[in-house]
Amino acid sequence: MELSDYGLSRERGFLSDYEIDEIALPQLFAPVLETAANLSALLTTGRVREFLEALPELDLAAWAAGAPEEEVRTAMVHMSFLVQAYVWGEATPPAHLPANLSRPMCAIADRLDQAPLLTYSAYVLDNWFRIDKSGPITLDNIAMFQNFFGGADENWFVLVHVAIEAEAGVLIDNAARLVALARQGDTAEATRLLREMDEAWERVYAHFARMPERCDPYIYFHRVRPYINGWANNPALGGGLIYKGMDRYEGKPQAFRGQTGSQSSIVPAMDALFGVAHSDDPLRQFLDELHSYRPVPHRRFIEDLAAQSTLRAFVTRSGDTELKAAFNACLEQSTRFRTRHLEYAASYIAKQAGSIPGNDPDVGTGGTPFMRYLKKHRDENRAQLV
Numbered sequence: 001m002e003l004s005d006y007g008l009s010r011e012r013g014f015l016s017d018y019e020i021d022e023i024a025l026p027q028l029f030a031p032v033l034e035t036a037a038n039l040s041a042l043l044t045t046g047r048v049r050e051f052l053e054a055l056p057e058l059d060l061a062a063w064a065a066g067a068p069e070e071e072v073r074t075a076m077v078h079m080s081f082l083v084q085a086y087v088w089g090e091a092t093p094p095a096h097l098p099a100n101l102s103r104p105m106c107a108i109a110d111r112l113d114q115a116p117l118l119t120y121s122a123y124v125l126d127n128w129f130r131i132d133k134s135g136p137i138t139l140d141n142i143a144m145f146q147n148f149f150g151g152a153d154e155n156w157f158v159l160v161h162v163a164i165e166a167e168a169g170v171l172i173d174n175a176a177r178l179v180a181l182a183r184q185g186d187t188a189e190a191t192r193l194l195r196e197m198d199e200a201w202e203r204v205y206a207h208f209a210r211m212p213e214r215c216d217p218y219i220y221f222h223r224v225r226p227y228i229n230g231w232a233n234n235p236a237l238g239g240g241l242i243y244k245g246m247d248r249y250e251g252k253p254q255a256f257r258g259q260t261g262s263q264s265s266i267v268p269a270m271d272a273l274f275g276v277a278h279s280d281d282p283l284r285q286f287l288d289e290l291h292s293y294r295p296v297p298h299r300r301f302i303e304d305l306a307a308q309s310t311l312r313a314f315v316t317r318s319g320d321t322e323l324k325a326a327f328n329a330c331l332e333q334s335t336r337f338r339t340r341h342l343e344y345a346a347s348y349i350a351k352q353a354g355s356i357p358g359n360d361p362d363v364g365t366g367g368t369p370f371m372r373y374l375k376k377h378r379d380e381n382r383a384q385l386v
Contacts, residue, residue: 001176001179001180001301001304001305001308002176003172003173003176003301006297006298006300006301007297008169008172008173008297008298008301009169009173010169010170010172010173011137011166011169012137012165012166012169013165013166013167013168013169013171013172013266014125014165014168014172014264014265014266014298015125015128015137015162015165015166015169016070016073016125016126016128018070019128019129019130019133020074020077020126020127020128020129020145020146021129021145022129023070023071023074025071025074025075025078026063026071028058028063029058029075029078031055031056032055032058032075032078032079032082032104033078035051035052035055035082036078036081036082036146039081039082039085039146039147039148040147040148040149040150042085042089043085043089043148043149044149046090046091047090048085048086048089048090049086049089049090049094052082052085052086052098052100052101053098053100055082055100055101056100057099057100057103057104058100058103058104059103059104059107060075060103060104060107060108061107063107064107064108064110064111065111067111069112072108072111072112073112073121073122073126074126075108076108076109076112076114076119076121076122076126077122077126077127077145077146078146079101079104079105079108080105080116080117080118080119080122080123081118081122081146081147081148082101083097083101083102083105083116083117083118084117084118084148084227084228085148085227086098086101087231087237087241088226088227088229089227092236093236093237094241095241095242095253096241096242096243096244097241097242097243097244098244098245099244099245099246102116102243102244102245102246103245103246105117105243106243106246112295112296113296114292114293114294114295115256115257115292115293116243116256117230117231117256117258117259118228118230118258118259119259119263119293119294120259120260120261120263120264120293120294121263121294121295121298122259123158123228123259124158124161124162124165124264125162125165125295127144127145127146127158128142128143128144128145128158128159128162129142129143129145130142131143137162137163137166138163138166139159139160139163139207139210142159142162142163143155143159144158144159148224148227149223149224149227151219151223152214152215153214153215153216153219153220153223153224154223154224155214156211156213156214156215157211157215157220157224160207160208160210160211160215161261161264163207164204164207164208164266165264165266167200167203167204167207168200168204168266170196170197170200171197171200171201171204171266171269171270172266172269172301174193174194174196174197174200175197175269175270175272175273175305175309176305177193178190178193178194178273178309178311179273179305179308179309179310179311181193182309182310182311182313182314183310183314185314185318187318187320187322187323190311190314190315190323190326191320191322191323191326194323194326194327194329194330195326195329197330197333198326198329198330198333201330201333201336201337204337205336205337205340208337208340211344217347217348217351217352218352220348220352221348221349221352221353222352225348225349228258228259228260229258230255230256230257230258230259231253231254231255231256231258232255232256232257232258233255234258237253238253239253239255240252240253240254240255240256241253241254241255241256242254257286257289257290257293260290261341262286262287262290263290263293263294265294265298265301265302267334267337267338268287268291268302269301269302269305270330270334271334271381272302272303272305272306272309273305273309273311274309274311274312274327274330274331274334274384275309275311275312275313275384276331276334276380276381276384277380277384278376278380279380281376311327312327312386315327315386316386324386327386328385328386331381331382331384331385332382332385334381335378335381335382338378338381339378342375342378
């Protein structure tokens with residue numbers, strides 16, 4: 001396995017191999033870009049739908065079919081933010097998305113084979129840039145490009161994820177190398193790479209631990225999270241959202257999942273490498289469904305890793321105590337990551353939701369009861385040490 005075959009790299013992991021501030025969209029996108037740049041101001045008026053409904057409808061089918069992928073992904077960032085703003089930007093959500101938003105949104109999503117709303121890839125992976133182009137991808141040198149309201153809390157929430165994704169490049173690069181090493185029976189090099197992954201996980205945690213520095217749980221829940229919700233299992237939308245002008249949906253509401261960190265490919269890739277399985281439950285069904293929300297190359301990487309990795313069998317068969325210890329250390333790091341996710345979910349979502357009458361504190365942005373199942377998946381992860 002070669003990362004380059006999937007558009008990935010050791011330096012950037014699953015992040016875009018370009019930076020969004022360097023991508024110029026064609027002139028026909030001018031109204032969209034102007035509106036997207038003013039989105040914070042439009043949301044503040046309380047009548048954002050009026051402005052979005054006035055946008056000219058872009059016929060993007062032909063353009064999306066032949067445009068460079070980085071342009072299509074950049075268009076996905078801006079259009080999906082407008083779609084989310086239309087749905088969640090006023091007090092009462094609408095029953096439908098107007099055709100001038102739904103048609104171009106679906107044309108872009110079709111080209112990328114992703115759902116026609118804001119996904120993790122558009123929110124995080126493709127929505128960042130380095131301030132100093134000669135500098136590294138670190139929290140003191142990256143910025144969020146497209147915002148909703150903007151502000152430190154919204155920016156920091158996304159940028160911590162960007163920093164984590166960049167750090168995880170070592171994890172996925174070593175994972176690809178370990179596939180070959182397991183087949184070759186190279187215990188010494190496999191042990192070295194696993195130890196290197198263990199060290200990379202520590203750097204991931206150093207970024208993750210900084211989330212509370214500039215992203216307050218109350219601000220996140222009330223000013224950031226509302227705009228990244230989807231249409232599935234959302235009481236405010238009933239059965240979903242109608243995409244006007246899209247004949248293929250036959251006027252029926254569509255229940256797409258909301259943007260969530262569970263659409264990140266880091267943990268699924270690690271599960272694939274280490275042969276970690278989870279018993280059937282609502283969270284596993286939810287996570288399996290979210291696989292289709294990832295960029296196609298990321299799906300292929302996870303699927304190929306799962307199909308080709310014999311690392312668990314190699315470690316078990318080798319009898320090498322150092323290799324086994326290094327394998328288990330990395331597996332424990334995945335468990336630790338799930339535990340930290342659980343802690344943040346409790347403080348940033350469950351605690352905040354519990355203070356509002358009628359809210360279910362156990363439901364995440366993706367629309368699933370996450371708290372009890374996160375604990376179960378964490379425990380299953382830990383139970384599969386060798």
